[in-house]
Amino acid sequence: MIRYAYSGKGFEPFEPAIGKYDREFLVSLLWSMMRIRMVQEEMERRYREDEMKTPIHLVIGQEATSVGCCAALERKDQVFSGHRTNGNYLAKGGDLKAMMSELYCRANGCVASRGGSMHLLDKEAGYAGSSGIVAGSLPIATGAALAARMLKQDWATMVFFGDAATEEGTLWESLNYAALRELPVIYVCENNFFSVCSPLEARQPKVEIYEKAASFGLHSVQVDGTNVLEVYETARSAVERARSGKGPTFIESLAYRWRGHGGAGDDSDTGYRDPAEVEHWKQYCPIEGFYNFLAKRGQIDEPGRNALVKQIQNEVLKAFEHAISSPVPEESDLFKHVYSD
Amino acid sequence: MIRYAYSGKGFEPFEPAIGKYDREFLVSLLWSMMRIRMVQEEMERRYREDEMKTPIHLVIGQEATSVGCCAALERKDQVFSGHRTNGNYLAKGGDLKAMMSELYCRANGCVASRGGSMHLLDKEAGYAGSSGIVAGSLPIATGAALAARMLKQDWATMVFFGDAATEEGTLWESLNYAALRELPVIYVCENNFFSVCSPLEARQPKVEIYEKAASFGLHSVQVDGTNVLEVYETARSAVERARSGKGPTFIESLAYRWRGHGGAGDDSDTGYRDPAEVEHWKQYCPIEGFYNFLAKRGQIDEPGRNALVKQIQNEVLKAFEHAISSPVPEESDLFKHVYSD
Amino acid sequence: MPWAQALIAKKTDSLSHQDPNTGRVLSYAQAINEALVLAMELDPKVFVLGQGVDDPKGMFGATLGLAEKFGGERVFDTPLSEDGMTGICAGAAMMGLRPVYFHNRPDFLLLAFNQLVNHASKVHFMDNGKTNVPMVVWAAIGRGWGSGAQHSQAVHGLLLGVPGLKIVLPSSPYDAKGLMLSAIADNNPVLIFEHRWCMRRKSAVPEGFYTVPLGKGVYRRRGTDLTIVGVSHTLELALEAVDELARDGISADAIDLRTIKPLDEEIIFESLKKTGKILILDSTWAMGGLCAEIGCRVAEKGFRDLKAPVRRIGLPDIPTPAGFTLEQYYYPDKKRIASAIGEIAAA
Amino acid sequence: MPWAQALIAKKTDSLSHQDPNTGRVLSYAQAINEALVLAMELDPKVFVLGQGVDDPKGMFGATLGLAEKFGGERVFDTPLSEDGMTGICAGAAMMGLRPVYFHNRPDFLLLAFNQLVNHASKVHFMDNGKTNVPMVVWAAIGRGWGSGAQHSQAVHGLLLGVPGLKIVLPSSPYDAKGLMLSAIADNNPVLIFEHRWCMRRKSAVPEGFYTVPLGKGVYRRRGTDLTIVGVSHTLELALEAVDELARDGISADAIDLRTIKPLDEEIIFESLKKTGKILILDSTWAMGGLCAEIGCRVAEKGFRDLKAPVRRIGLPDIPTPAGFTLEQYYYPDKKRIASAIGEIAAA
């Protein structure tokens, strides 16, 4: 049974406007999604070796949200995540090697093996952090936006979270405050219809999440989370709103998680969702769909794609090698940074 | 400056239908509001004696919400409140003497001087309790409604709270759950536009509270909280919905608090609100307005009202005497009921 | 009180079973599962909820099959609203139901402190005894595999000082079952914290009803050189350590408190009177929680018996690091515990 | 660190001021107010928020006039969203601001434990030191006038075990000002709990900048028979008791810890070495919090100096009753403290 079906409109609506994007930009979106996918796939392969001793939460199938949203941001803009960090981190320009080292619990991990996969950080890239507590980043990101306002700086804050985060009261407290103060913050709900194995219908009545956000006074939009251009356009206008003092935006992006909640592989066979539902969504692969769209419009061809694959493969392997060959922390490291001076 | 003006339609809309209510019922509504008012006024007078050593939160000006809502309930239905308990407690049939004893910290107070004015209880009357923590009763009441469902009983649960409670995340968690499970619960938001001295505009963007509740999947209505009939009609259909398994209702009732947040007297002169705003609302006194409406329709006259006043005065004085002459708790009482056997 | 007395008494032969070493062997999860089945069969007012209680993993297996057996009205998933759902449990309990609310991690209970501390624990007192709040909240302490600072905390130390709560930390399948039944039977909010590493254990578990009383510790070893007192996984490590130290001629009373609130101080003082020395263990921060409380009580009421400084071993005053190397320095291990035991015995 | 070193150092003559008995006398609220004004003048990144900070009551007077002086962008009211606003403060602090968040009651902080314990306290550690969270959370412990179980709690005992937090309990206007300035200067989340009954005090408060260091206790009395250690209002009562007991020839070291995390154990052991006896006081539950921690440390590290059982006085393991008669049995008073002191001295 397909409980949650694809409801988007595909790439057609974007065909007339393709000329307005430059090719390099379009290819960079494709590249960024492919890169996230390939990093995840490599993680998945290696995860079975039990050397990456940290929980992982893959975003395979959901890449377009990270990539479309972060493409609308500049380096100065700040991104926060929940537990499903990888796509957000990489799309925002987070250092891949530092991430892999973190996943391998190395001393040169992006937070020196203190955070693990649910807590990445890359300050230089404007990736400001994440929380393993569902919705925990919501008020923090809202506070970052308040800081931008008070410091009179024009960077925007964007925070990613899942559908289940909208069940946490703190999310609504955050939205209320952002709307009240018209803060430069963009809330991105990656609605994949599940929280671990719990379907949305077990957790929320049949109402639209983005409409709830709208009723709280936010500009609020639902987008096709398999369509990187739709995500990008929505994020871009949200960023414009933020920079021009027009207040917060809520983006609900619908895309399906192809893999299990955590760890490697799909777990649909355990029965909480129909494998047919996964297959259904694979027809709307954000990467294949976009590639086909671009190819049809002459923006890329098979050799072009192969070159991207090669380049990424190379980078990914290097990152894994870097991580695996890096040293682990020492006992004395444990006692550092409990307090700041 | 009048920041929050009366926006109701008065009693006119109810004129055509007056015949459908029986006179006794109409007078009982008036009586109940007068009784709450007179209890409060006597409390206010005596509060200055410093013998009632507990915070008080008067509902003068807001009586119609308690009375209209509770008139739609039966004894078996359960009511919960926040800190502003008195109107809810009395309207639901809570024992006045036990309440006054509680306010005077006596051993025979409704919770034996352990709760104080923010924590009343009268199980026999179906007044199930209250919380001094804003919004604290919301999930508890929702859980009571879940119990009714699971126990297959047909009582409804009603919970009263202020506008500020809608800023607490736990309220939205409760609403989500009630809507998901279609629970027999009625949420009554007594919106008096202030939280202590903070106006609504300092706490929420310009959106309607009841519309937020609607977006969460609840049947949701805004009513004139100075009009006991409008409140009653709305509550009655909410109770019907609850009893017939149609799920929760959210009622936002607009009425102004004539006195300061806590303690005796108005505090508008301190500057947080314009005394003219208080005067404005006094024109829409829920009791005067209803009396005039009833008198014009021949349902009551001046001698009739005087008789009510007399009767209530008598009852109120007796309750105060009862309280004042009652014994205080003993040291050994302190150690009781930390745990239940 | 129907449950505590009437119902259980009818079914239970005795409250004094001791963790037997023979008989049917169950895993930890099976033991909890069996307790839940028994309780739910006994009383239609018992229900089970929590994120994932009806999913294929069934809360580490503890709730597997319950939804099939008792239906979705009594075994159900929840939204991710820990504070709200805790209040909902409290409200349902106040109306006579007996919710058992499951969490993957105690860290998530920090979202629910308002309902736990400001409400559930106080209602009975504030209501002058007129309302009971018979609810059970269960959570499994995470450790290892990069759980890190937000997924590995044990919060029982933070809650120890809160009047009105009961707090249970079972360490064996036998106790997990018997304490779960006692917790459900209790008319107060009871928090049960399992440790994921204890949950790997199997042990003999009698069939049918039995309860392990709340507030009663138990000797796991008998000896003379010192008293070891603690709970959960860290105590398990200490038992291993003490068994190894037997070859050095060291022996100890080892007490598993099982419940930390109410706290069985009699058993501690009984042992201390004999040994004069004490090592206190906990699976959470050593500061300000159970270790501190016991240490202080010993200094108050056991002072005359005390022949050497009190020692405690818990976690240092540091958040949990994610990586396995840092973890290994963070958590006390058998070696560290053994050397403390050796030092105390020699003192 | 700009604030802690550069800015303050420039303005402060010394960190070693002792509560002077001469000079300009201020009320408690005025002292805090002055600290806030100084901090806000010094650094535009400091801001003040909380339900009612800009209202006519001005948070017991502590924030009166600030909105007028610094404008609504730096001094502002908040929605009733304690967890959300705490996270908002943490987020703002992570971006370099210095929020000072005011609450009427610590009870309301229980709504914010997720942000305090799971987030603000851990960010610096989890970020490997890359992010600071310089925020101050302030709350006034309620007592009396029927505050009851949900409006009178002191929650510092619950938070004592949480790594990464600092916790301050001033007892005089002098300290309230100096500790507030230190707290704002600190690069970590600092919680300040005032006691409403301490807030009735007036004392000499120097003008201009000075700081009272976090983590340093101070002797309030010097004596030989025992060590009294504690914080806040209960310590005040003990000082009165000890002054009266002078007529019986009893004298005591009385230590006001002022900060309970980090905890100044040196000053406790210094005194204990001399007196050999100790009475520990707190204004919250005696169980599992500060009293327990100090009692345990004494039994660990001060055992050789200890000549009599440790004693502690805090609140019993009971929620706060609302009525004034029950309250009077609930809270420790001068008499009860005096008799404990007498007993210890005689022991």
Ligand SMILES: Cc1ncc(C[n+]2csc(CCOP(=O)(O)OP(=O)(O)O)c2C)c(N)n1
């Ligand atoms: C407060 C809290 N409760 C429970 C969890 C356990 N948990 C971790 S991830 C997750 C699923 C969240 O679902 P969603 O927000 O939709 O994000 P998704 O995993 O689907 O991306 C849960 C329940 C948690 N981390 N934090």
Ligand SMILES: Cc1ncc(C[n+]2csc(CCOP(=O)(O)OP(=O)(O)O)c2C)c(N)n1
């Ligand atoms: C969680 C919490 N925060 C703050 C308070 C302090 N407080 C008590 S009543 C009140 C005002 C609440 O306003 P509202 O909900 O609108 O109710 P009203 O007093 O207007 O009836 C506040 C802030 C509290 N009791 N609980």
Ligand SMILES: [Mg+2]
């Ligand atoms: Mg999801």
Ligand SMILES: [Mg+2]
């Ligand atoms: Mg209000």
